[in-house]
Amino acid sequence: MNREMMKSLNLKYTKKREVILKILEQSNTPMTAEDIFTLTSKELHMSFSTVYRSLSALTEKNVIMKELRQDGKTYFQINSHNHKHHIICTVCGEVTPIDQCPLHELENKLTQQTGYQITGHNLEFCGICPKCSKQAHNK
Structure with missing residues (x-):
């Protein structure tokens, strides 16, 4: 997702959000916040709360989708506007x-x-x- 798209959604474009979105775009399956946090730490320093706040903001703007599964964990994936x-x-x-x-x-x-x-x-x-x-x- 580029800067213009983020701006059109009234979302601040940050390097941290860019990394989170890149990780989700490259994943074939939904991921937990913990999975995303683990992968972000390989690219740049980010606290778990920052990851979770970013995921919440992106979910609120319908950029990503979240689902609660039977295992009790919440999973996130890019919203391609095609349900899966x-x-x-x-x-x-x-x-x-x-x-x-x-x-x-x-x-x-x-x-x-x-x-x-x-x-x-x-x-x-x-x-x-x-x-x-x-x-x-x-x-």
Whole structure:
């Protein structure tokens, strides 16, 4: 995200926010604030509270999305304005993206039934990945 875009959102463009956004842009999966903090410390000095405040400001302006998962942790990802769904392994924590949205029909039906203009949804599947299943069977 460039300076002009940040300015148009009334967000201050800082080197720290730039680093946070770069980390999120390069990630294939959502990340916790702790994960982001660990990676930012490799590029420049930043406190955890600075990381969290930046994530909050970017979330508030809809630049990034946050989701609370069943593991009780909050995850952040770039808001590409295409919602995403994942399958998460309950053993190793591997996150596998789901390419299609199984909820479009349901959204349309709910819109017709309720009159709501649905602006988004979250869906999280949990299970055991093939690698962990194979390891469990080999024991």
